[in-house]
Amino acid sequence: MYKRFQELMVKIADVNYATAVLMWDQETYMPKDGEHYRSQQISTLSGIAHDLFTSKELIELVATLQEDASLNEDQKLNVVETARVLNKKKKLTTAFVMEMSTTVSETFMAWQKAKQNNAVEDYLIHLEKLVLLKREEASLIGYKTHPYDALIDEYELGMTVLELDKLFEDVKVGMKKLLDKINAQPQVKDDCMRQSFDAKKQWTLGIELLKRMGYNFDAGRQDISSHPFTTSFSAQDVRVTTRIAEDDIANMIWSCIHEGGHALYEQGLPASNYGMPAGEAISLGVHESQSRLWENNVGRQLPFWKANYSYLQETFPDQLGHLSLSDFYKAMNKVEPSFIRTESDEITYHFHIMIRYEIEKKLIDGSLEVKDVKKIWDQMYKEYMNIEITDDRKGILQDVHWSHGSFGYFPTYSLGSFYAAQYFEKACKDLPELETEISKGNNQPLLDWLRINIHVHGKKYTAAELCKMVTGQDLDLSFFMNYAEKKYGEIYGF
């Protein structure tokens, strides 16, 4: 009985991973005329996976297996988690799912066009319809206190507005204070990042950094795409992409390390649970904790660059040969309010997230309408970061998320950073030699620690449970704040 359940789940995973291959190809190699039928092929496969997942056979199997006392721990997890997702899906009618899918696809196209033409209005017309549907979705799924909770669940199971409001209030106060301190000091220079860096050399550098992190190229590869991403077709085939700007080396380096962090998580998931919840990542927040940990707590720190800066200098002797490690370190950690979330520093990043969180929360509970979103967006950027939005492409049009219907996704980016700080401090405590080893170029102890403490568990624990189990306490912003205070205090001299 469990065997049949597993067979069906693996079959669904096969279809979903095939879809992922088609999407990877779409972003990397597909010739432009292939778009129309590729979208259709992806949509067909998604439909097949959906039909299989909501089939009578699977639903009945899951119902029966939930009563089965003979299952082992992993098996139980797989059944319970599948039941949870099925239960949620059952609340949405096929008609609703199809309307959502069409609306998302229209809104996404409208967003692409709007971004191209810098014309926000047409996009907002579609977004309005989409927001209405997302409100309906929240109400169909159900929630205890806030409708937005129903949507967060998709990305960060168990997280609530109550918790996030408290967290972001602390973030706001803490970051504002820190930013004021930084702004009171002379700004550090980062022009060194914006010289001319040969694309091929950057490519080779990125590959080498991934190797040094421990990314397994026998079970993955890197390609170029316009937006970097990580995707997985099994724990044995986890791919990353990057983008290269010849006039900005920072772009490639930290995007590469970031995606590498995601990929190490996927490569470390238990392969024996292919296609089953026990073989999957916990949540987007935990996923982001892995990418952020490598990007920031490792990749924007001195120990890592003690090991790797000479290689970087050898690759670009004209550009960086005369720049001291100390100046390079300051440059990579420059804090300055800016327009674009994905290019922002470790501190102001969270203002970008807070703004999006506040807006989408209100859109979903109905206290804000889409027609007022642009005004609020611009106001909040002025208020939080003293930035004037004069171009919507650098404002409300910059992110794809809302046009994809992904409401509740943004907070996981901040959660990831905060988890990362807390996990990394624990790793340093468990392994007192950790940073010394990293500074010698040995990242294996850290990777081993992450594998044992986080990757190997699949979805066995929720994000909150894992955090408590591994670090001994709940998610606590002070880890991030202490880390940031210390680091930026040293860099900016306060």
Next chain:
Amino acid sequence: MYKRFQELMVKIADVNYATAVLMWDQETYMPKDGEHYRSQQISTLSGIAHDLFTSKELIELVATLQEDASLNEDQKLNVVETARVLNKKKKLTTAFVMEMSTTVSETFMAWQKAKQNNAVEDYLIHLEKLVLLKREEASLIGYKTHPYDALIDEYELGMTVLELDKLFEDVKVGMKKLLDKINAQPQVKDDCMRQSFDAKKQWTLGIELLKRMGYNFDAGRQDISSHPFTTSFSAQDVRVTTRIAEDDIANMIWSCIHEGGHALYEQGLPASNYGMPAGEAISLGVHESQSRLWENNVGRQLPFWKANYSYLQETFPDQLGHLSLSDFYKAMNKVEPSFIRTESDEITYHFHIMIRYEIEKKLIDGSLEVKDVKKIWDQMYKEYMNIEITDDRKGILQDVHWSHGSFGYFPTYSLGSFYAAQYFEKACKDLPELETEISKGNNQPLLDWLRINIHVHGKKYTAAELCKMVTGQDLDLSFFMNYAEKKYGEIYGF
């Protein structure tokens, strides 16, 4: 009713094209550890496509639509052709299909191992089982005169042993006579092909040749794989692969042009019939006629190289700068018996095919057993081409086809060459300026002719019908023989 039939067919095509993407990736970019789950994903998608195709709904729709007098010509074709394939599939039980699939997969693995270790015996044990199943398949499908006919149908609908025997008897006599004449003359030199040719420059050259042929890179791309192939995910996404040997430029050039010919056919199929027989290639023989026509009747002729040789010389001035076009032309047309089918010249190629045809025909009708195949193979190579097989990797182990269960496939390679000669002569007759235009670098008239006369028809006609319609007569070997007599007479001086 027809609309629903079309919906189902398009859905099946989506799944099959998705499978093709997974296979393309497997041959080009997949990291090595991805193999296990990739095979599983491909097998799952194939199973889903099979289930959809043999579903009660589709079978009933097809049965009803066959009686529908209101269908237009294309619709009728799509229904009739689908009925034909369904009818054939119905004759094979699921148990039989599954046993075949397992046996093929085991035989393929045994072949790979055998080729690696140059150990033929273990492969033959599996091949024996596979041949028994293929005999059973022929008997289940049914045939009028020869069991092999039932298998050829899969690749070349309507072709029979009766026709092939007659054809290959003529081929044997004609080619032998021609080969004797060639052998009586001094051999031409082709050392120029085996110098050192930079891989990157070869790559750029290949891309340029494809462009000059008319291959549309907005609807396709080229990549590297160990065995060149063409694959298609719609007429808007048709991809080719090539391989590059730095010590042999001939390998890349004519493989590139060959695959380009296949790809031009796929890019020219009617997109409006995506997923339907009316949007598919006629047969392997006709497909091969397109690749061979470009490879040989265009790509191994003077007009084409009058237009392109200077570009080749500019790319490799040290290697070819002092070589005359005339000597290059002779080199590319050197005729000499050799071990490997895929590397052989236009004449001896057909001996390779005849040997395989004779063997597989007898394996299927039971007049030859697998245990004697190696002996017969080696004997026939001695008899037909005076070649001593001392290494089975250059003998019976060289081709993948039998290990894939593809019996009846090989003859289509020869058919392709013969169709190509007949079509090309007709094109020259229809367009007297054709070769002059080609020699000026203008391949568009030829491509247009192929589009209008062959590509655009999809599966509307059988290979035989198309040949008659376009050239005014049945397939006739004399077109190829006259072409070869003339060409090699000039080159070898007889």
